[in-house]
Amino acid sequence: MVSNIGHKALEALLRGQGCANSLKILLKNGEISSVSTEPLINTILDSFSLALSFVDSPNPPPYHESSSQNMARPMPRRSSKEKLCGAQGLVNYRDDSPTPCSNDGFAWRKYGQKTIKTSPHQRCYYRCTYAKDQNCNATKRVQKIKDNPPVYRTTYMGKHVCTASVGHDDTHSSKMIQFDQVVSELVMPQLTTIDHQVITMEDKVTDYIMNQECDIDINDYLVGYDQFWANQFPPFPSGDTMFLDNIAAFD
DNA sequence: CCCATTTGACCGTT
């Protein structure tokens, strides 16, 4: 995917990175009260959304509605559960479930659900489908943290040792975004949403990323490329340094 | 019948 699309995804990421950096500076200087952070945050979120949209599909979705509209878009009515394995990856749908639809390159099996005291929403527990077969101890927790639009936090734990990751074909070739630092909610209040993948984890980089506990929160609102650039927060001072070391993209 | 989900019970930690 070394193409125009990859270039655009990179552009979006860099833009988001610049915004994040500016936000970091604002936070550091304690200017958070005098300067509205909303445009920055939105730009960051849109950056990731756009980048993910390129990663997710070779042809970026022609979304031109707002994020919230997009989220409200009715899902095709499906049975209470649906699985798609193989080249298309695994997708779980459940309209009334607190579980966000996800496709992170692995097959997960739900093994529990709990009401958490600190949250009005339930937390769902998943483990690798091949936990027994291949002694894979990877687990993840998914918790809804916000209602409207639905926002989920996914926490990955343990390391995938299974070889059964799904979605190996190049059509859905992976780009992985690794966050070396947990992003606080102050900075990134909108986390994973339903319907799309937080992160695409596949083959080559899976073990690496699953080695660490990741509290990965990526907003997944999809916006159109043109819309994204049209709505940008004003450009940042050219002196701003990018912190690429915090976001590593894997090919 | 197989397999994934649901859900109450159980267990470990604080």
Added chain:
DNA sequence: AACGGTCAAATGGG
């Protein structure tokens, strides 16, 4: 005792 995480029987869909 409260809480979070896991277990496992029951359930339901394919």
